[in-house]
Amino acid sequence: MPSAASYPELRYRDGVRAAIAVAATVWFFGASFGLLARAAGMGVLAPLVLSATTFAGSAQFAVSSILGAGGGTFAAIAAAVLLNARYAPISISVAPLFHGSRLRRLAESQLIVDESWALSSRGGGRFDRRLLLGAGLLLYVSWVSGTAVGVLAGDALGDPKNLGLDGAFPALFLALLVPQLRAPQAALAAVVAGAIALILIPFTPPGTPIVAASAACLLGLRRRAS
Amino acid sequence: MSGVWLVVLVVGIATIAFKATGPVLLGDRELPEPIAGVVALLAPVLLSALVVTQAVGGDNELVLDARLAGVGAGAVAIAARAPLPAVVVTAALATALTRLVA
Numbered sequence: 001m002p003s004a005a006s007y008p009e010l011r012y013r014d015g016v017r018a019a020i021a022v023a024a025t026v027w028f029f030g031a032s033f034g035l036l037a038r039a040a041g042m043g044v045l046a047p048l049v050l051s052a053t054t055f056a057g058s059a060q061f062a063v064s065s066i067l068g069a070g071g072g073t074f075a076a077i078a079a080a081v082l083l084n085a086r087y088a089p090i091s092i093s094v095a096p097l098f099h100g101s102r103l104r105r106l107a108e109s110q111l112i113v114d115e116s117w118a119l120s121s122r123g124g125g126r127f128d129r130r131l132l133l134g135a136g137l138l139l140y141v142s143w144v145s146g147t148a149v150g151v152l153a154g155d156a157l158g159d160p161k162n163l164g165l166d167g168a169f170p171a172l173f174l175a176l177l178v179p180q181l182r183a184p185q186a187a188l189a190a191v192v193a194g195a196i197a198l199i200l201i202p203f204t205p206p207g208t209p210i211v212a213a214s215a216a217c218l219l220g221l222r223r224r225a226s
Numbered sequence: 227m228s229g230v231w232l233v234v235l236v237v238g239i240a241t242i243a244f245k246a247t248g249p250v251l252l253g254d255r256e257l258p259e260p261i262a263g264v265v266a267l268l269a270p271v272l273l274s275a276l277v278v279t280q281a282v283g284g285d286n287e288l289v290l291d292a293r294l295a296g297v298g299a300g301a302v303a304i305a306a307r308a309p310l311p312a313v314v315v316t317a318a319l320a321t322a323l324t325r326l327v328a
Contacts, residue, residue, distance in 0.1 A: 021311035025318070046230050053238030063233055073229040080237040086272065087244035093268040095248035096257060102250055109249035110242060118273060125266025167296020167321025168314045170281035174297060175304050175313045177273040189267045190274035197275040201283050209283070213275035217267035221260060 034150020111136025
């Protein structure tokens with residue numbers, strides 16, 4: 001497979017090492033979510049259940065900030081559902097990695113999160129099952145345990161923004177994007193997607209730009225036509 | 227049921243369903259060829275959109291702040307072929323320092 005050989009192989013060890021650094025960042029964000037959710041009047045148990053079932057940072061932060069600002073139940077639900085709609089295309093991209101009964105596939109699929117998905121990407125549309133589930137499990141434990149510490153003792157931890165952690169995520173995704181850009185078609189699709197997202201950010205609710213940008217992958221239909 | 231628990235219930239079920247879409251409906255088989263060509267581009271497309279929204283995304287506005295310094299420093303680390311954890315730490319440090327100074 002020449003196309004695979006020309007790719008820098010992400011070894012299992014490298015992936016786990018990378019996931020540890022990301023997991024530390026995710027843990028702090030889980031803690032800050034717990035703190036904000038508590039301050040927003042969500043109590044102790046509800047933020048924990050939300051972290052355990054939803055396991056997606058941006059949507060949960062949206063929920064806590066909308067409820068905290070008195071924005072109402074429907075607004076919080078709509079924002080979070082919109083933000084997490086990207087997991088439909090993301091989960092389709094890794095569908096071939098899941099085997100066994102439907103129940104088992106349902107359970108394992110819950111370890112899909114932006115970071116585990118991105119870390120497991122091997123380029124050319126291929127993903128590594130062990131990386132996805134290994135990183136996903138580590139990140140899941142980090143997120144839920146961070147939330148627990150946040151709701152119970154979050155004041156002691158401070159704001160993760162002071163640690164610059166909000167600037168670490170875009171850099172992480174950029175680092176995982178760059179090796180994907182060697183194929184001209186992939187580079188073009190990435191540029192189109194970035195442009196769509198950039199243009200839509202000021203005009204649409206958060207979450208929409210990413211879902212709309214995913215339409216850029218329709219450029220992949222051209223490969224078959226030519 | 228209180229509003230908070232209604233949010234937890236609906237958002238939790240919706241997200242579980244989104245994440246299960248591919249594995250439950252399409253799992254355990256290779257994707258058909260036209261879909262495979264499209265899916266092959268999902269990673270670069272969604273990663274690119276994530277970079278943009280996380281770097282300059284705000285609540286219905288573009289926000290240019292210390293995160294850009296983090297992405298810039300991260301880009302330098304990537305160009306220098308630094309390992310992934312070093313990229314993450316470099317970006318966090320640059321973001322934090324910029325915020326401290328600004």
